[in-house]
Amino acid sequence: GVGTPPVVPAPRPAPIAGTVRVARRRRYVMCRPEHFAVRYAINPWMDVDVPVDRALALRQWEELRRTYVSLGHEVLLLPPEPGLPDMVFAANGAVVVGDRALGARFAHAERAAEAGHHRAWLSAHGVAVETPEHVGEGEGDLLVVGRTLLAGTGFRTAPAAHEEAARTLGLPVVPLRLVDPRYYHLDTALAVLGDDDVAYLPEAFDAEGVATLRRLFPDALEVAADEAALLALNAVSDGRHVVLPAAAVRTADALAARGYSPVPVDLSELLKAGGSVKCCTLELHARPA
């Protein structure tokens, strides 16, 4: 939590011209893919006719969990529920800042029951959870950057849910409209790298969204479409180490050139449901100072 020492950085030479990036210890919630499957298709990545290897999904997920622990982070586990094959995507169940959270109201009936499990778990862990009136899928569309919430809309989260998030969490919200169904959640089109640094796919946003992002983050990393199509942006950063899908090697190189330490993890089985590193990771954010 707050006040814990920073993670010891991996031994790697400081970038020649880049900024020194500083890691902060994080708390994450993950949910084992014990019941993972692709039995319905609610985004363009999902195809019920493509077989899923659940044992492999479990091994890949375990590697992600182990990676966070080895970087010095705390990983808490939300118990998986039978009949909820997408529950592994823990990021969608809430957005948590300090001891307050906005829960989820899922856009699709297939995932609706996940919201209650998140709510119960967070309440049991001392977090006051607001139940949203409007459709909102947690950190899928609401990303904390410094003292701001970047808020996606267009496919899942309703603009009215942005207001609920601002009220509940006490942070200003910057709405961003998504326009490509492959990038249905903000966390598939934009990665938070640090308190004032992001990476994103410009083509995933409407013109106003791109203008907003260029104004707020003039030096942001803009990734190419073929990298975004590997879910390169579905990444988790502690401020220094950026855990990202292993196939996204060009994004890893671009991050290294900016002074980050990329940490590749292969989550190919979970990609069959349209999710990767960030989708599997709900952060319990410390309240920004």
Ligand code: ARG
């Ligand atoms: N199959 C899930 C869905 O379509 C994937 C969710 C991925 N999560 C994320 N944070 N983008 O809802």
